[in-house]
Structures are given as structure tokens and as C-alpha cells.
Amino acid sequence: MRYAPLGTSGINASRVALGVMRIAEKSGEEASQIVQTALDAGINFFDTADGYAGGQSSQRFGTAIKDCHVERESIYIQTKFGIYRNPDSGDITRYDFSKDHLIKALDGELERLQTDYVDFALLHRPDTLVELDQLAEAFNELQNSGKVRHFGVSNVNPMQVELLQSAVDQKLEVNQLQFGLGHTGMVQQEFHVNMVDAPSLDHDGGLISYSRLKHMTIQAWSPFQYGFFEGVFLGNPKFPELNKELDRIAQQHEVSSSAIAVAWILRHPALMQVLLGSMTPSRLSDMAAGADIELSAQEWYGLYIAAGNDLP
The missing domain is CATH 3.20.20.100 (NADP-dependent oxidoreductase domain)
Incomplete structure (x- = not known):
């Protein structure tokens, strides 16, 4: 496995990472086998999101990490947030970069992942109604509390990156794109x-x-x-x-x-x-x-x- 820096974060991550969007479909034993296979291949970076299977993917992955007896500091965990789903139907009804939503969403992910922090938190899709001052407050609170170490975006174009970066002190290190x-x-x-x-x-x-x-x-x-x-x-x-x-x-x-x-x-x-x-x-x-x-x-x-x- 080869490794490379992620942005300017100082983190040297595996060139391939494991995205666990569909891990909720697997049993606990199967999930542990998948995570162990990734670790054996040299993968040290894992990606999830609060909306994957209603949070169940993050929960199943967090349990698998524990079952594999992985030392938390030996891997990097990334999650994505900023999408609001109707709690009854599960349908996406808005994108939400408000301070309250982001902090609540991140806290939920930490609980599901059974960890005190994530290495990266990415804004999942662009919210055209973003209040930049609220976004900056959310990022500062999440960073100062130690809950998030680095930040990034997903499915965002260069001008949107520039707009977001103008408001936040933290460097946006990654952009997740198809x-x-x-x-x-x-x-x-x-x-x-x-x-x-x-x-x-x-x-x-x-x-x-x-x-x-x-x-x-x-x-x-x-x-x-x-x-x-x-x-x-x-x-x-x-x-x-x-x-x-x-x-x-x-x-x-x-x-x-x-x-x-x-x-x-x-x-x-x-x-x-x-x-x-x-x-x-x-x-x-x-x-x-x-x-x-x-x-x-x-x-x-x-x-x-x-x-x-x-x-x-």
C-alpha cells in the first residue's frame, strides 16, 4: 500500500480508503471481516456519513472497529454531515449547514462510531442557504472541543469552496467527488x-x-x-x-x-x-x-x- 498526504493536514493516508456506506447490510461478523481485510491491505482511512442507512452504517462500522481491536490512533475516520432527512420517511428534505444541525449531527456520529473525535468532517452537499457566520461558529466549536481535527467538503465546485473558505479559519483539505x-x-x-x-x-x-x-x-x-x-x-x-x-x-x-x-x-x-x-x-x-x-x-x-x- 502506498500513502500520500491529504491536503495540507499533515496526515499520510492510504491511497485507497474504505467507504462503509453499505456496511449496515452486513452482519456484525461480516462487518468485522470487511474491516480486517481493509486493515490487512494497508488501508488506514475510513469514510462514512451520518445519513448512510439512517446512521446504521456508522454504528456497524464503529462496532467492527472495536471487534477488530483496532487502536483508535492507528486509523483515520472521516464522516460527512449537512444533509437533513425526514425522521419518519428518511427522505432528504433539505441541505442544512446551520450551527445547531451540524453540531447535533456530529455528536450523533461520535456516539454511533464509539469515538471521541473524527479526523475529518466533510460538508456533504452544498447548502445554498448557508449562513457563513453560523458555519464558522460550528467549525470553531467542533475544532476547539477536539471533536473534529480537519475539515473538507463533498460535491462542491471551486467557487463554492472559495465562498466557504472565506468564512472559516480551518483549511478545507479535501473535496469528495465522483x-x-x-x-x-x-x-x-x-x-x-x-x-x-x-x-x-x-x-x-x-x-x-x-x-x-x-x-x-x-x-x-x-x-x-x-x-x-x-x-x-x-x-x-x-x-x-x-x-x-x-x-x-x-x-x-x-x-x-x-x-x-x-x-x-x-x-x-x-x-x-x-x-x-x-x-x-x-x-x-x-x-x-x-x-x-x-x-x-x-x-x-x-x-x-x-x-x-x-x-x-
Whole structure:
């Protein structure tokens, strides 16, 4: 397992992390096996959110950490907050960056995770009604109390980062964004500069270049999905050229095609971190192996083209 700094936090985290969104579906024994598999692979960073399975994912993960006898200081735990769900239906009814909501949500996560602090807390999705003074007060209280050590955002564009950063004293260290061979928009636009075709449309405000300039780590979620949760591209007959190229390169490196898909993201010099969500220990091990693969520039570009992209 390779490791890299997360933003400017001083934390050296595993290049791949385990996202535990679906761990609530597993039994206690299965959850412990999943966490232990991640630890054995060298993963030291774990991601959750207060809204995953109504908080049950964080609770199951917290128990699994205890069952695996993991020393708290040996791992990094990240949660996300700022989404309000109707307590009866579970439906999302608003995004909420108010001080009261954020502090209450974080306290609930600490209880579920069975820990006194989280290493990172991320604002889960942008709240256009954010009161910046309330956000600053919440961050200060959470940091000064020792409950949160570092902060970041998720699914936020550069101008939104600038707005939030203007209000808070804490450096926003990470931005969690969908990225992978099935979701390449962030790099498509970088190639189609000064053009008028569809890939030239800048949907994200130059997120990759901005993140590199600001030393902000991109955490790539759903690295094997295409579209917005439309399905995985691995082994999917809709993507014959991509899977053919993945299999060819995987055979050369003697790893799985999923490891190569991970390695493709990590090859980018932006020093991204990949969030793995598999709840199958064998698959998790196969995917994590991608952190040790260094693709050549030609392999990276070959996969990008095989995924259906072009070079103008």
C-alpha cells in the first residue's frame, strides 16, 4: 500500500480508503471481516456519513472497529454531515449547514462510531442557504472541543469552496467527488479547451486544476460506476473496448481489472485518494492492490480513449 498526504493536514493516508456506506447490510461478523481485510491491505482511512442507512452504517462500522481491536490512533475516520432527512420517511428534505444541525449531527456520529473525535468532517452537499457566520461558529466549536481535527467538503465546485473558505479559519483539505473511467468529465474539459463540442463544456469550474493549485485532495467516490449510479463498467458488455483494455493491462501487471481501474485514478499527479465501497473481502483485496500499480502515461491515455473519450 502506498500513502500520500491529504491536503495540507499533515496526515499520510492510504491511497485507497474504505467507504462503509453499505456496511449496515452486513452482519456484525461480516462487518468485522470487511474491516480486517481493509486493515490487512494497508488501508488506514475510513469514510462514512451520518445519513448512510439512517446512521446504521456508522454504528456497524464503529462496532467492527472495536471487534477488530483496532487502536483508535492507528486509523483515520472521516464522516460527512449537512444533509437533513425526514425522521419518519428518511427522505432528504433539505441541505442544512446551520450551527445547531451540524453540531447535533456530529455528536450523533461520535456516539454511533464509539469515538471521541473524527479526523475529518466533510460538508456533504452544498447548502445554498448557508449562513457563513453560523458555519464558522460550528467549525470553531467542533475544532476547539477536539471533536473534529480537519475539515473538507463533498460535491462542491471551486467557487463554492472559495465562498466557504472565506468564512472559516480551518483549511478545507479535501473535496469528495465522483471520478473514474466511467465518469471522466473533470478531465474531458481540460482537453477540449477553446472548442464548442459537448466535452468542452465546463460543468465543474476546473476542479482538478483548482484542487492542485490549492493543495486540496480529491477523494474519488464510486470509481467503478458510470453515469450517476447507473451501474458498473467492469465486465459490462456496454463497454467492450474499455474492458478489453483493462483486461490486457491487468494481465501485464498480474492484477485484477478492478485494480487497474483504481490505478488509473491514482496515476493522475493530483494525488487523489480512491474510496472503495466493496463489501466483499476478496474483491476489496483485489481493488486495493491497485494502489501499488504505477501505470505508464500511455497506459493511462489508452484507458481514457478506450472508455469512449477522444483526444482533439
